Amino acid sequence: MAELELVGLSKRYGRDLVLDDVSLSVQEGELVTVLGQSGSGKTTMLRSIAGFVTPSGGDILVHGRSVLNAPINQRGIGIVFQNYALFPHLTVRQNVGYGLRVRRLPRHEIRERVDRELERVLLSAYADRKPAQLSGGQQQRVAVARALVLRPRIVLFDEPFSNLDAMLRESLRRELRDLQKRLRFTAMFVTHDQREAMALADRVAVMRGGRLVQMGAPTDVYERPAHRAIAELLGRANLLDCQTAAGEDGRALLRWHGHTLRTDDDLGAAGDGACVLLRPEHVAVRPGAPDAPAPNQLGGVLSSVEYHGPSRLAVISEPGGGTLLADLRSGPADPYLAPGDPVTASWPSAAVRVIDA
Amino acid sequence: MTRRLLTWAESAVLPVVVTVLVLFLAAPLVVLVATAFTETRYLAFPPHGFTLTWFEGVLTDPTWRAAAWNSLIIAAMSVGVAAVVGAPAAIVLARRGVRAASSLTLLIMVPIMVPSIMYVLGLMLGYNELDVTVPTWGIVLALAVLTTPYLVRTLMAALEQLDPALEEAALSLGASRLRIWVEILLPNVAKSFFSGLSLAFILAFDELVVPLFLAGPDVPTLPVRIYSSVAYNVDPSVAAVSSLLVLVSALVAVLSARDNLRKPVTRKDGTPDGGA
Numbered sequence: 001m002a003e004l005e006l007v008g009l010s011k012r013y014g015r016d017l018v019l020d021d022v023s024l025s026v027q028e029g030e031l032v033t034v035l036g037q038s039g040s041g042k043t044t045m046l047r048s049i050a051g052f053v054t055p056s057g058g059d060i061l062v063h064g065r066s067v068l069n070a071p072i073n074q075r076g077i078g079i080v081f082q083n084y085a086l087f088p089h090l091t092v093r094q095n096v097g098y099g100l101r102v103r104r105l106p107r108h109e110i111r112e113r114v115d116r117e118l119e120r121v122l123l124s125a126y127a128d129r130k131p132a133q134l135s136g137g138q139q140q141r142v143a144v145a146r147a148l149v150l151r152p153r154i155v156l157f158d159e160p161f162s163n164l165d166a167m168l169r170e171s172l173r174r175e176l177r178d179l180q181k182r183l184r185f186t187a188m189f190v191t192h193d194q195r196e197a198m199a200l201a202d203r204v205a206v207m208r209g210g211r212l213v214q215m216g217a218p219t220d221v222y223e224r225p226a227h228r229a230i231a232e233l234l235g236r237a238n239l240l241d242c243q244t245a246a247g248e249d250g251r252a253l254l255r256w257h258g259h260t261l262r263t264d265d266d267l268g269a270a271g272d273g274a275c276v277l278l279r280p281e282h283v284a285v286r287p288g289a290p291d292a293p294a295p296n297q298l299g300g301v302l303s304s305v306e307y308h309g310p311s312r313l314a315v316i317s318e319p320g321g322g323t324l325l326a327d328l329r330s331g332p333a334d335p336y337l338a339p340g341d342p343v344t345a346s347w348p349s350a351a352v353r354v355i356d357a
Numbered sequence: 358m359t360r361r362l363l364t365w366a367e368s369a370v371l372p373v374v375v376t377v378l379v380l381f382l383a384a385p386l387v388v389l390v391a392t393a394f395t396e397t398r399y400l401a402f403p404p405h406g407f408t409l410t411w412f413e414g415v416l417t418d419p420t421w422r423a424a425a426w427n428s429l430i431i432a433a434m435s436v437g438v439a440a441v442v443g444a445p446a447a448i449v450l451a452r453r454g455v456r457a458a459s460s461l462t463l464l465i466m467v468p469i470m471v472p473s474i475m476y477v478l479g480l481m482l483g484y485n486e487l488d489v490t491v492p493t494w495g496i497v498l499a500l501a502v503l504t505t506p507y508l509v510r511t512l513m514a515a516l517e518q519l520d521p522a523l524e525e526a527a528l529s530l531g532a533s534r535l536r537i538w539v540e541i542l543l544p545n546v547a548k549s550f551f552s553g554l555s556l557a558f559i560l561a562f563d564e565l566v567v568p569l570f571l572a573g574p575d576v577p578t579l580p581v582r583i584y585s586s587v588a589y590n591v592d593p594s595v596a597a598v599s600s601l602l603v604l605v606s607a608l609v610a611v612l613s614a615r616d617n618l619r620k621p622v623t624r625k626d627g628t629p630d631g632g633a
């Protein structure tokens with residue numbers, strides 16, 4: 001049975017439908033990240049689960065039982081807030097022990113459990129400090145410890161790393177992932193950052209305009225986005241509007257600005273046109289014009305190159321007016337490519353993904 | 358050009374403000390305090406010679422001491438009333454989503470906006486109509502009405518500054534609403550509450566119009582006593598008393614502001630100030 005289940009959840013603010021019939025289920029010990037643009041309803045969904053927002057319709061089930069009527073302080077769901085919400089007047093130890101004190105546990109047991117939790121998040125040395133005397137990353141850890149010390153079965157995270165710099169986010173992300181797998185709690189993690197969403201998740205839930213538009217393993221949503229907007233949300237994408245045509249061998253072909261694309265995907269359902277996703281990292285680029293026209297290949301002019309360290313983002317203009325992004329891995333022996341150079345771009349047919357919308 | 362003008366204006370603001378403050382606030386005080394040390398029997402500035410006689414006289418004179426005692430008791434009681442009424446009002450009004458909160462807040466602020474003399478005249482007429490002399494608690498209540506707005510304002514501002522996520526975090530940890538108020542919210546506004554209390558106390562202690570009109574010379578508070586002695590016989594005692602009054606007010610103000618000045622408010626955003 002699913003640990004957490006949303007059934008047709010909706011929320012209306014005045015005339016705005018902020019959550020629109022969201023249904024999903026999260027398995028025990030699973031970590032689901034929620035990704036979506038600003039205003040897509042991620043926070044509203046999380047706050048509904050926690051009980052801070054009363055849904056306008058639908059149901060929220062924990063272990064198959066509705067929690068809609070359960071008071072917030074009895075839902076037993078842990079929350080880590082974006083700005084940590086540590087109690088400023090209490091020490092780290094008192095912050096972490098707060099939930100245990102509320103539960104009237106014996107003093108020695110509180111102390112033991114708090115100490116163990118602080119050790120787990122590497123903050124034993126800071127136990128007697130106030131939150132204002134900690135760095136952002138340390139405050140973050142206190143917030144996590146404060147929620148986890150109660151051993152909730154479900155923990156919600158609302159962009160908990162968004163105030164931190166990139167390096168720190170990455171290491172905290174890994175620590176959190178470790179901790180979650182070890183303690184086996186069920187987690188829902190809201191984020192803006194598509195890399196974070198994919199790196200952490202067992203499954204990614206993609207929200208758009210209050211609706212859940214796709215949910216699946218990170219590779220699924222990245223490689224097989226259900227919608228062109230999702231493709232763009234998850235990373236750089238070439239979205240090519242192609243015409244379909246019948247090929248000589250009977251297999252369907254795609255045509256884009258006069259170039260021929262072959263795909264391994266089934267084109268049966270597609271009508272006259274189809275949207276194709278071609279990820280920039282699947283496009284290979286070599287200097288010089290193509291020798292002869294061929295499918296899944298085009299000649300063009302390099303219009304710009306952006307250096308990113310491990311890779312370079314090349315923008316290629318083809319004669320028909322289309323542009324193609326290519327992500328080139330940087331290597332020590334890279335051919336030097338400068339804007340204005342003629343280049344040939346090519347890609348395997350497995351990289352040509354037909355998107356429904 | 359505009360940019361230069363702007364920076365010029367900006368850099369001029371502080372000196373101007375400081376000058377104005379010194380001229381209009383500090384200068385009269387300096388004159389007053391200096392006068393209190395004069396050896397003459399009349400107010401003289403600059404003072405002739407130096408003596409502590411006037412301070413000694415004032416501190417040992419039973420009428421001055423009684424006046425100070427009256428002021429202290431009346432101010433303390435009115436602040437007590439203001440706290441008992443104002444704190445719950447502020448707590449309720451600061452809650453998000455309370456109906457009619459803004460109009461209620463406005464209502465509480467009315468005493469600040471109405472000239473106190475009008476309010477006091479109204480009270481006097483009322484008491485006259487009832488044909489009773491104003492009891493001391495009448496003065497206390499009138500002062501409480503006048504000081505409550507300041508208390509409510511400071512407390513409300515502090516409560517509204519609090520991160521709403523604090524309450525949500527405590528709720529999610531299982532705490533009851535009452536517990537959250539007592540253990541989380543109130544401790545975080547205690548400082549503001551006490552500075553609101555001291556502000557109210559100073560206002561009540563220094564208030565002239567209310568006790569003057571309501572009590573007359575029967576229960577003279579310090580400001581009333583000063584006022585009448587200025588009217589009847591001007592000698593440097595008045596300057597000495599006033600200096601002491603200024604000193605006490607300043608002490609209370611400094612004490613209540615000290616914590617707020619020294620320590621920046623707890624950051625709400627949680628931005629890191631260094632590596633982890």
Ligand SMILES: Nc1ncnc2c1ncn2[C@@H]1O[C@H](COP(=O)(O)OP(=O)(O)OP(=O)(O)O)[C@@H](O)[C@H]1O
Binds near residue numbers: 013018040192
């Ligand atoms: N209390 C409220 N009253 C009215 N509208 C609200 C309220 N809370 C949220 N909304 C609206 O609901 C929509 C979704 O908000 P929500 O905070 O869930 O978005 P989000 O996906 O978390 O965005 P972000 O990534 O910016 O945090 C927004 O358009 C917002 O304006």
Ligand SMILES: [Mg+2]
Binds near residue numbers: 042043044
């Ligand atoms: Mg949000």
